[in-house]
Amino acid sequence: MIAETVCSAVSAAGLGIAAVTAYRKRFLAAARIAAYSLVPIGLVMTGVVEWAADTAFSVTAWAGFGVLGAAWLLFSATRAVERRRGGTRKERKAARSAQREAVAPAASAPSLGPSARAASRPAATPRSGTAADDFSDIEAILKKHGI
Numbered sequence: 480m481i482a483e484t485v486c487s488a489v490s491a492a493g494l495g496i497a498a499v500t501a502y503r504k505r506f507l508a509a510a511r512i513a514a515y516s517l518v519p520i521g522l523v524m525t526g527v528v529e530w531a532a533d534t535a536f537s538v539t540a541w542a543g544f545g546v547l548g549a550a551w552l553l554f555s556a557t558r559a560v561e562r563r564r565g566g567t568r569k570e571r572k573a574a575r576s577a578q579r580e581a582v583a584p585a586a587s588a589p590s591l592g593p594s595a596r597a598a599s600r601p602a603a604t605p606r607s608g609t610a611a612d613d614f615s616d617i618e619a620i621l622k623k624h625g626i
Contacts, residue, residue: 486519
């Protein structure tokens, strides 16, 4: 009985605030406030408040919430351990077998032989000059831009 009275008072106060907001020409905000203020009285009229009050004072309901919490805790703990290990047992076994099959036993030598590109490319010649030659290009660019 008290919950219904409190919900009715909250709804009445919210509708009053919505009326003041609408008087100030803020109609969108007033409509939103009115919508929020009608929720408590709607819950009372549908019986949700009575059901919630009955549930709040029921020892059996709280024990059920405790069991649900324990189940959630166990589920999240097992998921965390599973993520840390890297998946389920079947997934880890499949990954290990795929890793073994990925490398052939005699794969140390290339199977196609020496590449034609490597033979046709000339050997890299060491660059002649010093570090000052490398910076001369940079200095020219900086002088060009007035830096």
